Amino acid sequence: MLVTVEVKSRHVKVTGSRGTLERDFKHINMDLRKVGDNKLRVDLWFANRKQLACVRTVCSHIDNMIVGVTRGFQYKMRFVYSHFPINVSLNGGEVEIRNFLGEKRVRKIKLLDGVKYERSADVKDEIALVGNDITKVSLTAAQIQQATNVRNKDIRKFLDGIYVSEKGPLPERDLDEDLEDNTPLDDGDSTACKLLGAFLKLPLGPFTFRLLLVLVCFDFGLGSKDPEKIMNQAVEDMQNDLVKVRQSYAEITATQRRLMKQKEQADALADDWYKRAQLALSKGEEGLAKEALTRRQQQVETSEGLQIQIDTQATAVDKLYEGIQALEAKILESKAKKEQMIARARTAQSTQKVNDMLGGITGKTSMDAFTRMEEKVEALEAAAEVSAEMGSFNGKALPGSSGSSIETQFKMLEASSSVDRELEEMKKMLGDSSSASKKDAGVDDELERLKREAGL
Structure with a gap:
C-alpha cells in the first residue's frame, strides 16, 4: 500500500488510502527528518532514560499513524448486565446509553472526529468503534466504559457495564476477496506474472497469479x-x-x-x-x-x-x-x-543458526581455500630458494643468471683484492715474529757464555 509521509519542522503528515493523519512533535527537542524514500530518522543527543523513552513513543505514534491510514483501528465493546438490559443507540454524533442498572438517566458520549459507531451483526450485545486515529478511537472507548462504571457497590457482584473485548487494527481483506479480485495488475506485478508464466510455460491471468501468491504466502508464512x-x-x-x-x-x-x-x-x-x-x-x-x-x-x-x-x-x-x-x-x-x-x-x-554455519565450513569451502593458498605460497618460497642456489653455484655465475651481470663481476674482483691484501698482512706478521725469535736466541747464547767465564 502506498503511504506518503511529509516532515516539516517536527510536524508529521501521513497520507494513505484511508485518509490523512497529522501530528505535531514540536514540544520535543529532537531532530526528525526523512532518510531516503521509506525511512524516518529521530535523533536526540545526550539523552537520559526518560528522553529515550520519549523517542520510542514518537516512533510508536508514527507507526500507528501509518497503520491508521492503511488499515484503520477497531475497538469492540460488549454489554454485561445481570437484570436490567443495557440499551445503546446512536443519536446524531452521540452514543446514548439507557437503562443501566435500571436508571432512567440517559448517558451521552460524544463521538470524536473520525470515529464511527457500528453495531455488530453476529453478536447481540456488542458495538464496534472504528477510525484511523488510534488516540481518538481508544479515548472514545474509554469514555463509554467510564460512563458505565459501578460506584459505591461491590464490583465482584455488580459486573454491569460496557467493556472492551477486542482491539487492534482492522482485519485485512478476506482470502475470498483476494482470490476473486480480477482487477488489472500494476507494472511490477504484471512483469512478475509474465516471468512466472514464461517459466511455467502457462498463461497466467490476474486471478491465477494472485492464487499462486496466496499459496506461497500460506506455505512460507504458516509453515514456519x-x-x-x-x-x-x-x-x-x-x-x-x-x-x-x-x-x-x-x-x-x-x-x-x-x-x-x-x-x-x-x-x-x-x-x-x-x-x-x-x-x-x-x-x-x-x-x-x-x-x-x-x-x-x-x-x-x-x-x-x-x-x-x-x-x-x-x-x-x-x-x-x-x-x-x-x-x-x-x-x-x-x-x-x-x-x-x-x-x-x-x-x-540463534544456536541452530550458528551450528548450521559452523557445520557448513567443511569440504571445498573458505577454510580449505585458505589452506590451499598457504601451501601454494610455501611452494613458491621453496622454488625461489632453489633458484637462488642454482644462480650462484660454486661462486660462479651460471649463464642466464643474475650473477653474469657486470655489477656481479666487479663485486667478485673487489672481494679477491681484499683477500690478497689480507694474505700480505699475515705474511708480514709471520716475518716479524721469526726475526724476533732469532734475536731472543742470540741473547740467550751470550748469557750462557758469560756464566761460563765467571765460573758459575
Missing part, C-alpha cells in the same frame, strides 16, 4: 510455526475465553437473582393468603377460608419449585466462579512463562 506468535495467540485466546466466561457468569447470576426475587414474592403471597384464610375463618366464612388456603398452597408449590432451581443455579455459579479463578491464574502463569519461553526459543534459533 513461530513459537513467539503461537504463544501470543494462545494468551490472547485465553483472554477472550475469560471474557466469555465472565459474561456467562453474569448471565447465570442474573437468572439466579431473578429466581430469588420470584421466590420471595411467592412466599409473601403465601403468607398473605394464609392471613386471609385466618380472617375468613374467624368471620365464619369457611368456604372463603378454604379458597384462600388453596391459593396459598399454589404459592407454596411455586416457591418450592423456585428453590430447586435456585439451588441448581447456585451450584453452577460456584463452579463457574472457580473456573474464572482458575482461568485467571492460568493467564497470569502463561504471561509469566511467555517471556521466558520466547527468550529460550530465540536462543535455540
Whole structure:
C-alpha cells in the first residue's frame, strides 16, 4: 500500500488510502527528518532514560499513524448486565446509553472526529468503534466504559457495564476477496506474472497469479510455526475465553437473582393468603377460608419449585466462579512463562543458526581455500630458494643468471683484492715474529757464555 509521509519542522503528515493523519512533535527537542524514500530518522543527543523513552513513543505514534491510514483501528465493546438490559443507540454524533442498572438517566458520549459507531451483526450485545486515529478511537472507548462504571457497590457482584473485548487494527481483506479480485495488475506485478508464466510455460491471468501468491504466502508464512506468535495467540485466546466466561457468569447470576426475587414474592403471597384464610375463618366464612388456603398452597408449590432451581443455579455459579479463578491464574502463569519461553526459543534459533554455519565450513569451502593458498605460497618460497642456489653455484655465475651481470663481476674482483691484501698482512706478521725469535736466541747464547767465564 502506498503511504506518503511529509516532515516539516517536527510536524508529521501521513497520507494513505484511508485518509490523512497529522501530528505535531514540536514540544520535543529532537531532530526528525526523512532518510531516503521509506525511512524516518529521530535523533536526540545526550539523552537520559526518560528522553529515550520519549523517542520510542514518537516512533510508536508514527507507526500507528501509518497503520491508521492503511488499515484503520477497531475497538469492540460488549454489554454485561445481570437484570436490567443495557440499551445503546446512536443519536446524531452521540452514543446514548439507557437503562443501566435500571436508571432512567440517559448517558451521552460524544463521538470524536473520525470515529464511527457500528453495531455488530453476529453478536447481540456488542458495538464496534472504528477510525484511523488510534488516540481518538481508544479515548472514545474509554469514555463509554467510564460512563458505565459501578460506584459505591461491590464490583465482584455488580459486573454491569460496557467493556472492551477486542482491539487492534482492522482485519485485512478476506482470502475470498483476494482470490476473486480480477482487477488489472500494476507494472511490477504484471512483469512478475509474465516471468512466472514464461517459466511455467502457462498463461497466467490476474486471478491465477494472485492464487499462486496466496499459496506461497500460506506455505512460507504458516509453515514456519513461530513459537513467539503461537504463544501470543494462545494468551490472547485465553483472554477472550475469560471474557466469555465472565459474561456467562453474569448471565447465570442474573437468572439466579431473578429466581430469588420470584421466590420471595411467592412466599409473601403465601403468607398473605394464609392471613386471609385466618380472617375468613374467624368471620365464619369457611368456604372463603378454604379458597384462600388453596391459593396459598399454589404459592407454596411455586416457591418450592423456585428453590430447586435456585439451588441448581447456585451450584453452577460456584463452579463457574472457580473456573474464572482458575482461568485467571492460568493467564497470569502463561504471561509469566511467555517471556521466558520466547527468550529460550530465540536462543535455540540463534544456536541452530550458528551450528548450521559452523557445520557448513567443511569440504571445498573458505577454510580449505585458505589452506590451499598457504601451501601454494610455501611452494613458491621453496622454488625461489632453489633458484637462488642454482644462480650462484660454486661462486660462479651460471649463464642466464643474475650473477653474469657486470655489477656481479666487479663485486667478485673487489672481494679477491681484499683477500690478497689480507694474505700480505699475515705474511708480514709471520716475518716479524721469526726475526724476533732469532734475536731472543742470540741473547740467550751470550748469557750462557758469560756464566761460563765467571765460573758459575
